[in-house]
Amino acid sequence: MAFVIFLIPCFVVGTDVAFSCQNADDFVGASSPGDIIIGGLFAVHSEMLHPEEDPIKPVIQKCAGFEIQVFLQTLAMIHAIETINNSTLLSGVTLGYEIYDTCAEVTKAMASALRFLSKFNSSEDAVEFKCNYSDYIPRVKAVTGASYSEVSMAVSRLLALQLIPQVSPASSAEILSDKIRFPSFFRTIPSDFHQTRAMTRLICESGWNWIGVIATDDDNGRFALESFGVQAMANNVCIAFKEMLPAYLSDSTFHSKVDQAIEKIVKEKRVNVIVVFMRQFHVLKLFEKAIERNVNKIWIASDNWSAAVKISTIPNIRQLGTVVGFGFKNGDISSFQEFLRNLHKKPTENNKFLREYIMLLSVCAHLEYHDFQTCIANQSQDNLLENDGSKPQIWRDDFLNANVEPGFIRSTMLAVYAIAHAIKGQCKDRDCKDPSAFTPWELLEELKRVVVIDGDKKVKFDSNGDMSTSYDVLLWKEIDGHMEITIMAEYDAEKGGFIFEDEEKKKDFLALKKVQSTCSQPCSPGQVKKVTESPHTCCYECIYCPENHYSNQTDMDYCYRCNNKTYWAPTNSSTCYRKAIYFLAWTDWFAIFLLLLSAFGVVLVLSICVIFTKNLDTPVVKASGGLTVCYIILFSHFLIFLSTVFFIDIPTEFKCKTRQALFGISFTLCISCILIKSLKILLAFSFDPKLQNFLKCMYKPIPTVVTCTGIQVIICTFWLIFRTPFVNQNFSIPRAIILECNEGSMVAFGIMLGYIAALAFICFIFAFKGRKLPENYNEAKFITFGMLIYFIAWIVFIPVYATTFGKYLPAVEIIVVLISNYGILCCTFLPKCYIIIYKQETNTKSAFLKMVYTYSSKSAGSVAVSQVSLDSKSSSFRATITDSCKTENDSVNGNCHFQVPGQSLIKGKVLPKNAARTMVRKRVSSI
Numbered sequence: 058m059a060f061v062i063f064l065i066p067c068f069v070v071g072t073d074v075a076f077s078c079q080n081a082d083d084f085v086g087a088s089s090p091g092d093i094i095i096g097g098l099f100a101v102h103s104e105m106l107h108p109e110e111d112p113i114k115p116v117i118q119k120c121a122g123f124e125i126q127v128f129l130q131t132l133a134m135i136h137a138i139e140t141i142n143n144s145t146l147l148s149g150v151t152l153g154y155e156i157y158d159t160c161a162e163v164t165k166a167m168a169s170a171l172r173f174l175s176k177f178n179s180s181e182d183a184v185e186f187k188c189n190y191s192d193y194i195p196r197v198k199a200v201t202g203a204s205y206s207e208v209s210m211a212v213s214r215l216l217a218l219q220l221i222p223q224v225s226p227a228s229s230a231e232i233l234s235d236k237i238r239f240p241s242f243f244r245t246i247p248s249d250f251h252q253t254r255a256m257t258r259l260i261c262e263s264g265w266n267w268i269g270v271i272a273t274d275d276d277n278g279r280f281a282l283e284s285f286g287v288q289a290m291a292n293n294v295c296i297a298f299k300e301m302l303p304a305y306l307s308d309s310t311f312h313s314k315v316d317q318a319i320e321k322i323v324k325e326k327r328v329n330v331i332v333v334f335m336r337q338f339h340v341l342k343l344f345e346k347a348i349e350r351n352v353n354k355i356w357i358a359s360d361n362w363s364a365a366v367k368i369s370t371i372p373n374i375r376q377l378g379t380v381v382g383f384g385f386k387n388g389d390i391s392s393f394q395e396f397l398r399n400l401h402k403k404p405t406e407n408n409k410f411l412r413e414y415i416m417l418l419s420v421c422a423h424l425e426y427h428d429f430q431t432c433i434a435n436q437s438q439d440n441l442l443e444n445d446g447s448k449p450q451i452w453r454d455d456f457l458n459a460n461v462e463p464g465f466i467r468s469t470m471l472a473v474y475a476i477a478h479a480i481k482g483q484c485k486d487r488d489c490k491d492p493s494a495f496t497p498w499e500l501l502e503e504l505k506r507v508v509v510i511d512g513d514k515k516v517k518f519d520s521n522g523d524m525s526t527s528y529d530v531l532l533w534k535e536i537d538g539h540m541e542i543t544i545m546a547e548y549d550a551e552k553g554g555f556i557f558e559d560e561e562k563k564k565d566f567l568a569l570k571k572v573q574s575t576c577s578q579p580c581s582p583g584q585v586k587k588v589t590e591s592p593h594t595c596c597y598e599c600i601y602c603p604e605n606h607y608s609n610q611t612d613m614d615y616c617y618r619c620n621n622k623t624y625w626a627p628t629n630s631s632t633c634y635r636k637a638i639y640f641l642a643w644t645d646w647f648a649i650f651l652l653l654l655s656a657f658g659v660v661l662v663l664s665i666c667v668i669f670t671k672n673l674d675t676p677v678v679k680a681s682g683g684l685t686v687c688y689i690i691l692f693s694h695f696l697i698f699l700s701t702v703f704f705i706d707i708p709t710e711f712k713c714k715t716r717q718a719l720f721g722i723s724f725t726l727c728i729s730c731i732l733i734k735s736l737k738i739l740l741a742f743s744f745d746p747k748l749q750n751f752l753k754c755m756y757k758p759i760p761t762v763v764t765c766t767g768i769q770v771i772i773c774t775f776w777l778i779f780r781t782p783f784v785n786q787n788f789s790i791p792r793a794i795i796l797e798c799n800e801g802s803m804v805a806f807g808i809m810l811g812y813i814a815a816l817a818f819i820c821f822i823f824a825f826k827g828r829k830l831p832e833n834y835n836e837a838k839f840i841t842f843g844m845l846i847y848f849i850a851w852i853v854f855i856p857v858y859a860t861t862f863g864k865y866l867p868a869v870e871i872i873v874v875l876i877s878n879y880g881i882l883c884c885t886f887l888p889k890c891y892i893i894i895y896k897q898e899t900n901t902k903s904a905f906l907k908m909v910y911t912y913s914s915k916s917a918g919s920v921a922v923s924q925v926s927l928d929s930k931s932s933s934f935r936a937t938i939t940d941s942c943k944t945e946n947d948s949v950n951g952n953c954h955f956q957v958p959g960q961s962l963i964k965g966k967v968l969p970k971n972a973a974r975t976m977v978r979k980r981v982s983s984i
Contacts, residue, residue, distance in 0.1 A: 084117070084157065084172070087131060087408040089138070091153025092490045095476060096173045097134050098202030098212060099127050100161040101410050103338040104306045117168060120160035122306070122338060123417060123433050125460045126365065127204055128410055130226065131156050133466045134201055135408075136396040137473035147481055150489045155197065158410070159208050161305070161336070166208045170215045173197045177492050190219045194493045198500055199224065199476045201469070205336065206230030206277035207304070213242040220498035224475055226468035229360060230280040234521035241501055243522040245471040246360070246385050251550040253285040255383050255528055256332060256357055257292045258553060263569045265330045266294050266595045266612075267576040271318055271343065272334040275304035281334040281359065293612075295576060295595035297328045302339055311342070319346050322354065329574035332357045337365045348373050355572055358382025363531050364462040367430045369540045380533035381569065383548065385464030386526045388512055393466055394458060401452040418452065464529065471511060471524070479504040525550055532565055579611045582631035586614055601629040604791060625792050636788075639864040640796040641705050648705050651871045658698040658879060662691050665886045668893060675900045677889050681734070681836070689762075690730045690885065696723035697878045704867040713782040713798035718773040720874060721809040725769035727881065728816040729762045735823035735840055769812055776805035787862065795864055814851065817844050839884040846880030 086101060103122030107113075138152045157169035174184045177194045187193060199222040203209045209228035216223050217240050225233075225244045233239050234248050260268065270285065272278035282299065289296060300318035303311045322331060331354050333340060340362045348371070355378055362368060363382025405412040421432030480489065482503040487494040508517045516524050532545040545565050547556040557563040580586050580599035585608050587598045602608050606616035607626040619626050624633040641648050669687050672678050681687055696719060703716035737758075780802035787795035800806045824840035854873040861869050892900055 084168070085155050086158045086410050087135065087154070087156040089135070089153050089407060091138075091142070091151040093150065093480060093492065094153045094155055094197045095138065095473070096169075096197040096200040096202075097131065097154055097156035098159050098166055098169055098200060098204070098208065099131050099134075099156060100124060100204040100208070101127050101131060101158040102160045103336070105160040105162045105165060107307055117165060120158060120165075123413065124337070125367065125414075125430070125433065125457070126337065126462055126465065128414060129457065129461055130204070130465055130469045131410055132396070132400070133390075133393055133469040134473055136393050137470040137477075139396075140392065141473070141477045146477055147484065147489070150480070150484055152477065152480075156410075159203055159205075161205060161208070163208055163211045166203055166212050167215060170200075170212045173200060173216065173221060174219060191496065191498065193219055193496065195219055195221060195497060197221065198480070198492075198495075198497055199504075201226065201472045201476070203228060205275075206233060206280065207275045209233060209242065210239070210276055213239045217241045220501050222476065222479070222497060222501045222504050224472040224504075226472045227361075227465060228277075230277050231284045232276075232280050234523055236521065239522075241497075243472075243475070243504060243518050245468040245475065245524045245526075247525055247528070247550050248521070248523050249281050249284050251525070252360055252383055252528065253281065253288045254553065255530075255548045255550070256285060257288040257294060258548075258555070259357065259381070259530070260289075260294050260330065261292050262555075263330075263572075264579070265572075265574040267297050267327055267574050267593075268294065268330040268332060269298045269300070269322060269325060269328045270296055270332045270334070271300045271302065273304045273336060273339055274301040278304070278334050285332065285334070293594065295593040297325055297576070297593070302335065302343070306338060306342070315343055315346050318343065319350050319352065322347070322352055323350060327574070327576060328354075329572050330355045330357065332359075333362070334359045335362065337362045337368060340365070340368055341371070344368060344371055344374070344377060348376055351376065353378040355569065355574070356380045356382075358531070360384055360464070360528070364464060364542055366460045366462070366542070369533055369542055370430065374533075374540050375535050379569070379572075381545070382531045383528045384462070384531050385468050386529055386547075387463040387544070388467035388471075390461070390463055390466050390470075393470070394461070397457050397461075398454055400457070401454075415452070418456075467511075471509060471516070475504065475507055475509050475518075476500075478507045478509055482507065527551075530555065530566075534565070580608075580613065581611060582607075582609050582613075583629040584608060584613075585616045586612060602626070604628050606630070607632055622786075622788050623794060627792075634792075636792060636794045638794050638796060639790075640707055641864050641867050643706050645864075647865065647868055651701065651868060651875070652705065654875050655698045655701045655871075658875065658882070659695060661882065662695045662698065665882075665890060666691050668890050669886075672893050672900070675893065676902060676904075677892050677900050681886075681889055686730055686734065686758075687886075690727055693723045693727035693730070694878060694882050697727070697874060701871045701874055704871050708784045708796050708798045710784060713784060714777055716798070717782065717800065717806065717809065718777060721773055721813065722766065722769050724813050724877075725816065726762070726766045728813060728820055729765035731840055731843075731881070731885065732765070732816060732820040732823065733758045733761055735820050735837060765816060769809065772805070772809055772812060776802065776809065780805055789862055795862070795866075797864075797866060810851065814848070817847050820844055821848075836885070836888075839888055843881040843884030846884070847877040850876040850880065 086099075087097075101124055102120035103124050105118050105120050107118060134154065134156065138154055141147060142151050155172075157166075157172075159166035159169065171184060173196055175196045176183055176185055177196050185193070200212070200216060201224055203212055203225060204227045206228040207230075209223070209225050210230070210233065213223050213233070220241050223242050225242070226246065228244060229246055229249045229252060231249045233242050233244065234250075260266070268289075270282060272282045278301065286296065288294075298321050300314070300321055302314050302318065305311070322328070333343070333356055335343070340358075353376065358380055360383055363380075363384045368374070369380075400411070403411065405415065417433045479500050480503075483489065483495045483500055489495070505518060505522075508515050511526075516526065519525055527550050528548040529544045530546040530548055532543050533540055534543045535541070536543075545562050546558075548554075549556060555566070557566065576591070576593060576596040577586075578599065580597075583602055584599040585602055587600045588594060589596055589598055591597075602616035605619050605626050607619065607630040608616050609631050619633040621633075623636055625636050626633045643649075643652075666688065669678055669681075669684060669691075673684055678684065678687070700716050700720040700723065703712045703719065706712075782798050782801040785797055785799035787797050789795070821841060821844035824837040824844065826837075850873045854869065858866070858869055898904065
């Protein structure tokens with residue numbers, strides 16, 4: 058069962074049939090019969106006049122504002138159909154057409170779409186309502202159009218009822234790619250997704266991020282603005298303002314909205330780039346007002362008006378600034394241009410658009426180019442009716458050719474050819490002269506697979522019904538005083554990049570970068586953006602990257618950290634620098650100074666060794682412990698001086714392990730030998746029998762030295778095995794790396810030094826007790842002083858070492874090693890060398906005996922008031938010895954006598970001279 062809707066879309070009453078609409082056929086703008094009819098929807102007029110009477114009646118009104126560019130698209134459709142009919146493409150099947158004027162109004166376009174849906178060969182133009190349209194044969198098999206996305210959305214929803222294919226050459230809204238909502242919609246142009254992405258790419262590559270957007274308040278403008286907003290946000294481009302203008306010129310608020318938009322542009326001084334998504338007649342009004350206000354900006358044009366000649370020829374258009382836009386890819390339209398040259402020969406009976414254009418020529422032909430355009434746009438159909446026949450017919454070929462927009466012409470012809478190739482696929486095994494040979498939905502399926510030859514390449518619809526063709530980047534350029542629309546580059550929609558044919562065009566592109574359109578000044582490398590209170594991320598302050606951070610591009614959101622400890626960056630840096638590597642090098646002046654001191658110490662050691670060797674048999678050398686002990690001590694001093702070499706130059710594993718062990722063992726060996734000497738001296742001149750017995754038990758030279766040194770060897774061995782020193786990179790200095798030896802274990806290091814200090818302290822105690830020995834041979838006093846120097850040096854070393862860092866840290870230890878080593882060396886050997894060299898008269902046996910006698914006499918005198926306790930198995934006695942030596946000569950000549958008063962084994966007996974000498978010889982022999 059089917060319901061029938063009778064369509065009588067025209068009820069306008071008028072006396073003149075030229076433009077009045079008395080029946081459905083009067084509603085058609087241009088038509089031609091054929092076996093298969095293709096519908097066409099084009100906004101030949103820019104607005105539909107609305108009646109002022111009340112109440113408003115459902116009447117299709119007249120239109121105004123003849124659009125030359127859209128008229129040319131209708132001619133392109135006609136030309137393509139005629140070319141196909143004259144070719145062998147469809148093998149005798151002819152195409153017809155019915156083209157309707159939408160007047161840029163959805164309501165009028167819907168009326169046309171209803172006629173497309175009417176049943177074929179129905180005298181009443183009736184649309185049957187059916188539950189299944191699979192076998193339904195409508196008036197047309199396919200539709201080309203519409204001009205605007207808002208119209209296409211409404212028409213496509215209606216045509217989808219019968220799945221009539223709709224191929225638009227101009228509707229670019231991204232939403233039309235949705236095949237669920239618009240299953241029968243196709244287009245021969247890319248969607249706005251690619252256009253807005255191309256615009257964003259142009260903006261980004263030009264260094265702009267603070268822009269304004271003006272769009273029409275309709276579906277096309279809103280969807281384009283939404284798509285652009287998404288692309289802009291993804292590329293850090295901020296929209297400073299958005300202005301929406303009414304979609305229809307008849308809107309009473311249109312002019313006030315234009316003024317408001319211009320005021321906003323003038324107010325925003327930092328916005329120098331304006332993106333415009335509007336129809337041509339909207340842009341025309343906007344630019345006229347902008348010229349009045351001396352607005353000079355960069356205007357980014359959408360595909361709708363980027364190639365509009367009627368806009369580029371506005372007087373003083375150059376004052377607006379620079380216009381750069383995106384137009385549909387040009388093609389070969391030479392055949393269409395030939396068609397235009399012969400257009401005046403075409404009949405006008407079935408083409409009301411052509412008839413109206415001829416009438417417009419008659420009214421406006423006497424005017425200049427731009428005024429001629431304005432005249433045509435401002436003529437209403439009523440005015441033309443009044444002048445019909447009163448003016449002679451005039452033809453101007455130049456005007457149509459001058460207004461050709463190649464991108465739209467190509468896409469329109471491509472739409473017709475796509476439909477024709479789909480029809481060809483359906484007609485392979487059918488008689489297509491019969492209109493019922495196939496249904497629109499079958500043609501729709503064929504259209505999805507169709508491949509069309511476009512110039513030298515093949516194009517087809519993708520899964521979204523779009524043809525992914527590229528864009529031409531158009532630049533409005535003044536040449537010889539006239540504004541010319543030139544192709545600056547090509548935008549590849551698939552690869553997302555610009556292609557320049559030559560360097561000259563690339564220079565035009567680079568010239569755009571000279572204009573700044575940013576909310577904030579760009580942050581240079583070394584700086585980073587700090588977002589302010591503004592809601593826009595493009596408005597920010599530039600702050601320096603902190604130390605050890607850098608930024609190597611402009612307008613970076615954050616600073617990179619130097620990702621390796623071996624690199625550093627100063628404040629406000631655009632790169633990281635390799636840190637300087639510091640260590641105590643051979644060439645460092647301080648290292649040279651320390652090495653000279655060590656070398657001097659080695660020379661001093663060798664000199665002492667030579668002196669002692671030459672004076673081997675002298676009392677001084679013998680009193681020093683003999684040549685063997687001296688050689689061991691001197692050798693240890695030599696090793697200590699040598700150990701300082703391992704503290705200098707690049708640290709290595711070998712140096713780090715060797716230097717402390719060599720120093721510790723050598724110093725221990727030195728102190729051990731000096732300890733033995735202290736014990737020997739104290740033993741030789743001690744008169745206390747108990748102390749003598751103790752010292753005799755302790756005095757084991759070789760075992761003592763081996764044991765003391767062996768303990769230090771064990772300490773160092775365990776240290777090197779379990780917590781061995783290693784080379785360390787010290788990053789405590791921001792811009793440098795200190796190569797140093799890490800001791801591995803500060804505890805082990807402390808134990809090693811502590812052990813040396815303990816031996817030195819024992820040595821100090823023994824030496825201190827023997828500090829009053831004979832003056833010329835008093836080693837104990839100098840040993841005491843040497844140990845004091847050692848203690849002072851190392852006590853000062855501890856806090857200095859703990860608080861010092863940098864490449865001179867090894868120098869601190871070298872200094873303290875040299876001080877302590879020089880102190881002990883000089884105190885031990887230099888007094889003896891002085892006697893050997895400068896006081897040779899005292900370095901004799903007789904002088905030595907005399908000094909000992911003197912000391913023994915004084916020592917005996919000192920104990921005259923003391924008591925000496927002697928223990929024996931059988932008895933004990935207490936003796937008081939009185940020194941009777943009056944002078945030093947008495948002691949030497951044997952005139953001294955010792956009286957032992959009191960109860961003793963020998964009472965009151967004076968010892969003879971030989972007994973006194975025997976007592977002194979015992980002391981001497983012990984030394």
